[in-house]
Amino acid sequence: MSEKHATDAYYKPYDGPAGGWGALKSTQHFWLSSGNATRNVRTLLNTNQPHGFDCPGCAWGEQHKPGMVRFCENGAKAVNWEATGRTVDAAFFAKHSVSALYAQSDYFLEYQGRLTEPMRYNPNTDHYEPIAWDDAFALIGETLRGLDSPDQVEFYTSGRASNEAAFLYQLFARAYGTNNFPDCSNMCHEASGYGLISSIGIGKGTVSIDDFEQADAVFVFGQNPGTNHPRMLDTLRDVIKHGKQVLCFNTLKERGLERFQHPQNPLEMLTNGFTPLNTAYFTPKLGGDMAAVRGIVKVLIALEEEAQQRGEQVFDHAFIAEHTQGMDDYLAQVKATSWEKILEQSGLTREEIVSAAQVYAKADSVICTWAMGVTQHKHSVPTVHEIVNLLLLRGNLGKPGAGACPVRGHSNVQGDRTMGINEKPAAALLDKLAERFGFEPPRNHGHAVVPAIHAMLEGKSRVFIGLGGNFAAATPDTPATEQALRNCDLTVQISTKLNRSHLVTGKNALILPCLGRTDIDMQATGSQHVTVEDSFSMVHASSGVLEPLSLEMRSEPAIIAGMAKATLGNHPVNWMELIEDYDRIRDLIAEVIPGFTDFNQQIAQPGGFYLGNSAREHRWNTPASKAIMHSHELPRHILHDAAAEHLTDATLIMQTLRSHDQYNTTIYGLNDRYRGIKNERKVVFINPADLERLGFSEGQEVSIRSVWNDGQERRVDGFKLVPYSIPAGNVAAYYPETNPLVPLTSVGDYSNTPTSKSIAVVLEPHQSARIA
Numbered sequence: 001m002s003e004k005h006a007t008d009a010y011y012k013p014y015d016g017p018a019g020g021w022g023a024l025k026s027t028q029h030f031w032l033s034s035g036n037a038t039r040n041v042r043t044l045l046n047t048n049q050p051h052g053f054d055c056p057g058c059a060w061g062e063q064h065k066p067g068m069v070r071f072c073e074n075g076a077k078a079v080n081w082e083a084t085g086r087t088v089d090a091a092f093f094a095k096h097s098v099s100a101l102y103a104q105s106d107y108f109l110e111y112q113g114r115l116t117e118p119m120r121y122n123p124n125t126d127h128y129e130p131i132a133w134d135d136a137f138a139l140i141g142e143t144l145r146g147l148d149s150p151d152q153v154e155f156y157t158s159g160r161a162s163n164e165a166a167f168l169y170q171l172f173a174r175a176y177g178t179n180n181f182p183d184c185s186n187m188c189h190e191a192s193g194y195g196l197i198s199s200i201g202i203g204k205g206t207v208s209i210d211d212f213e214q215a216d217a218v219f220v221f222g223q224n225p226g227t228n229h230p231r232m233l234d235t236l237r238d239v240i241k242h243g244k245q246v247l248c249f250n251t252l253k254e255r256g257l258e259r260f261q262h263p264q265n266p267l268e269m270l271t272n273g274f275t276p277l278n279t280a281y282f283t284p285k286l287g288g289d290m291a292a293v294r295g296i297v298k299v300l301i302a303l304e305e306e307a308q309q310r311g312e313q314v315f316d317h318a319f320i321a322e323h324t325q326g327m328d329d330y331l332a333q334v335k336a337t338s339w340e341k342i343l344e345q346s347g348l349t350r351e352e353i354v355s356a357a358q359v360y361a362k363a364d365s366v367i368c369t370w371a372m373g374v375t376q377h378k379h380s381v382p383t384v385h386e387i388v389n390l391l392l393l394r395g396n397l398g399k400p401g402a403g404a405c406p407v408r409g410h411s412n413v414q415g416d417r418t419m420g421i422n423e424k425p426a427a428a429l430l431d432k433l434a435e436r437f438g439f440e441p442p443r444n445h446g447h448a449v450v451p452a453i454h455a456m457l458e459g460k461s462r463v464f465i466g467l468g469g470n471f472a473a474a475t476p477d478t479p480a481t482e483q484a485l486r487n488c489d490l491t492v493q494i495s496t497k498l499n500r501s502h503l504v505t506g507k508n509a510l511i512l513p514c515l516g517r518t519d520i521d522m523q524a525t526g527s528q529h530v531t532v533e534d535s536f537s538m539v540h541a542s543s544g545v546l547e548p549l550s551l552e553m554r555s556e557p558a559i560i561a562g563m564a565k566a567t568l569g570n571h572p573v574n575w576m577e578l579i580e581d582y583d584r585i586r587d588l589i590a591e592v593i594p595g596f597t598d599f600n601q602q603i604a605q606p607g608g609f610y611l612g613n614s615a616r617e618h619r620w621n622t623p624a625s626k627a628i629m630h631s632h633e634l635p636r637h638i639l640h641d642a643a644a645e646h647l648t649d650a651t652l653i654m655q656t657l658r659s660h661d662q663y664n665t666t667i668y669g670l671n672d673r674y675r676g677i678k679n680e681r682k683v684v685f686i687n688p689a690d691l692e693r694l695g696f697s698e699g700q701e702v703s704i705r706s707v708w709n710d711g712q713e714r715r716v717d718g719f720k721l722v723p724y725s726i727p728a729g730n731v732a733a734y735y736p737e738t739n740p741l742v743p744l745t746s747v748g749d750y751s752n753t754p755t756s757k758s759i760a761v762v763l764e765p766h767q768s769a770r771i772a
């Protein structure tokens with residue numbers, strides 16, 4: 001008889017491959033439960049097709065392979081979720097008070113369906129009530145015109161906004177007078193942007209998707225593509241099939257980095273075959289990647305010394321001399337770092353590091369990819385610098401099959417930046433805006449996410465406008481962020497679906513329902529397409545295919561134009577004329593944003609066009625006109641002093657991550673198939689030795705309290721312990737349920753990104769929720 005476990009009800013280790021029948025079954029489930037199944041067959045088949053829409057899921061690129069099906073399991077969830085038949089209308093809000101809705105889960109809120117009409121919060125009744133579009137715009141215009149300074153408004157963007165919407169949004173905010181652009185990327189790949197600009201002079205990845213076909217080795221750091229970028233599995237699978245190397249560095253053994261059964265490969269499906277997705281798998285401790293890369297470089301130095309004796313070389317000295325600066329200091333820094341420190345911080349063995357270095361040294365072309373496991377730590381920028389140094393030492397930048405590949409999150413987060421969503425805009429952009437539109441844009445830097453929260457908390461900012469996203473739930477220190485939003489005179493949420501941010505209202509609060517990627521966007525001159533940019537700097541068009549569920553929904557560009565017109569009149573453009581035909585917006589983009597010449601003609605090509613990448617072409621936009629190898633000491637501790645000074649034997653370091661059934665704060669379901677979790681989100685993955693050492697038992701409910709020196713208690717309750725293969729001293733739990741634990745001031749050096757992958761916590765026996 002098998003042993004009974006306290007976790008049996010919600011945890012059963014999953015031993016299948018990624019993809020496979022499980023993916024098909026799940027795709028079918030989300031399709032059938034969309035409330036719109038018949039309509040959505042066509043919707044799904046239009047995903048990522050030349051004349052269809054860009055998948056609202058991730059920012060992975062398109063491989064130029066013909067085929068009828070270009071979506072993955074999680075893309076299908078995203079599509080069916082948006083293209084639901086359920087609606088949240090005036091009757092819904094009349095029935096449910098805001099306080100009652102606030103008590104519901106994030107899953108419940110979004111499941112209710114698409115927002116269909118503009119609503120205004122009535123504090124007397126605690127209900128949202130319908131408001132006419134013109135009245136909503138007038139309220140925004142009056143409020144904005146009545147402030148003491150334009151810097152009292154926060155213009156938030158989530159990375160689904162199209163290029164056209166983002167361009168109009170930044171034009172509106174700058175013509176109004178502020179650079180306050182808190183953006184989801186401040187919580188996401190900011191460290192990649194900062195790290196890459198400061199080393200290679202451009203804040204974007206340097207590879208194209210075709211480079212993967214030519215890479216001898218791909219190093220994957222801190223990402224879980226099986227869930228978050230499933231189409232990348234296809235690419236990794238091809239690398240392996242070509243007999244090349246894939247080295248994975250991940251604190252967890254993620255099934256989506258181990259083996260893959262391609263749902264579109266009949267042979268694999270019918271024979272239950274699969275392809276391994278890596279040739280080596282390393283499990284560093286949280287925050288250990290910089291140390292791991294440093295160890296690799298330490299081995300490379302030794303290999304270089306040996307090679308020189310034979311008259312050979314491991315480093316690409318010609319490349320280094322011509323294109324880089326700072327190598328000597330960097331190598332001295334590496335030599336000065338002890339093996340003891342490298343092994344302690346990385347959690348890897350010396351043999352593992354040597355084996356990775358040998359693969360690196362033998363490969364003629366290497367791509368390094370990474371995501372949140374690298375970018376959400378205190379020392380994320382130094383880690384990105386370290387990865388870039390590794391690449392530069394063998395000239396792995398700007399040659400086929402080689403380069404840096406930060407794998408972006410939201411489907412157009414990269415494009416939004418290209419369009420000027422940036423609280424620290426380049427002077428060249430502002431000069432261009434001044435020249436083209438004849439107004440003087442603000443030159444002072446604005447607020448990113450964390451400074452925006454501080455400003456609202458302190459009463460310095462008084463209006464929050466969210467172009468998509470879920471600010472209240474996605475940001476750190478949830479009670480502080482909620483207070484910040486409640487302090488505002490006005491909160492405006494431009495959204496497709498109901499979420500937590502609608503329920504955390506300013507004195508005035510508006511919900512403005514918008515069209516999504518899948519919807520047909522009909523304007524005066526006919527149906528419009530928009531454009532997006534993927535992780536590989538490819539810009540392409542996206543056109544919706546579904547009749548919108550309500551005539552009251554408006555497109556994002558139309559909503560921005562409405563707010564701008566009500567605030568600024570026809571300054572500096574005739575906003576409404578632009579909305580009649582988005583080609584007109586693209587003509588302005590072509591004049592202002594580099595790389596977009598002949599935008600409207602270029603976008604007509606199926607598959608879109610490539611924006612180019614200066615570093616790939618060995619043009620280095622840095623002060624020295626060279627790629628810079630930065631040298632940082634390994635951090636003394638991966639935590640901030642405010643946490644590190646209070647450590648005890650009971651302190652654990654926690655990462656917050658995504659389950660397989662969620663898209664950021666959008667919870668599609670309660671399962672995490674590849675990690676074996678069913679019908680539960682409040683779990684803590686913990687090393688069995690820690691479980692025993694700390695005197696807890698499997699399945700026990702605990703409270704998680706974070707360790708920080710400001711005297712404030714940050715705690716979440718009722719999480720169940722799941723023994724899991726995870727390095728000792730590390731734990732993992734899902735976001736956004738754990739966001740209350742991330743102190744607002746716990747941010748990355750240089751990046752200001754919340755340290756969502758390294759939070760010092762202690763576990764305590766569950767305290768039942770306190771009565772207020």
Ligand SMILES: Nc1nc2c(c(=O)[nH]1)N[C@H]1C(S)=C(S)[C@@H](COP(=O)(O)OP(=O)(O)OC[C@H]3O[C@@H](n4cnc5c(=O)[nH]c(N)nc54)[C@H](O)[C@@H]3O)O[C@H]1N2
Binds near residue numbers: 222372757
């Ligand atoms: N289906 C789906 N797709 C998505 C999203 C989604 O929520 N759902 N979100 C989108 C967005 S906005 C983003 S930014 C991306 C996020 O994509 P990911 O970065 O893959 O997202 P996370 O779930 O945060 O996963 C982090 C991974 O890094 C590992 N990790 C954590 N810390 C460390 C570390 O210190 N070192 C190493 N080596 N590994 C570490 C974790 O074990 C986990 O596998 O996905 C995008 N795509």
Ligand SMILES: Nc1nc2c(c(=O)[nH]1)N[C@H]1C(S)=C(S)[C@@H](COP(=O)(O)OP(=O)(O)OC[C@H]3O[C@@H](n4cnc5c(=O)[nH]c(N)nc54)[C@H](O)[C@@H]3O)O[C@H]1N2
Binds near residue numbers: 160409498738742
């Ligand atoms: N603890 C912790 N916190 C994190 C992270 C983490 O790993 N751990 N990850 C961070 C990362 S990487 C990111 S990117 C942020 C995400 O932060 P956000 O981008 O703010 O959050 P999302 O959950 O993606 O936003 C979901 C909402 O967007 C709206 N929406 C969806 N599609 C559209 C559209 O087409 N138009 C408009 N206008 N609205 C739309 C819907 O109303 C939906 O409820 O969270 C960050 N927060």
Ligand SMILES: [Mo]
Binds near residue numbers: 184189408
């Ligand atoms: Mo992200």
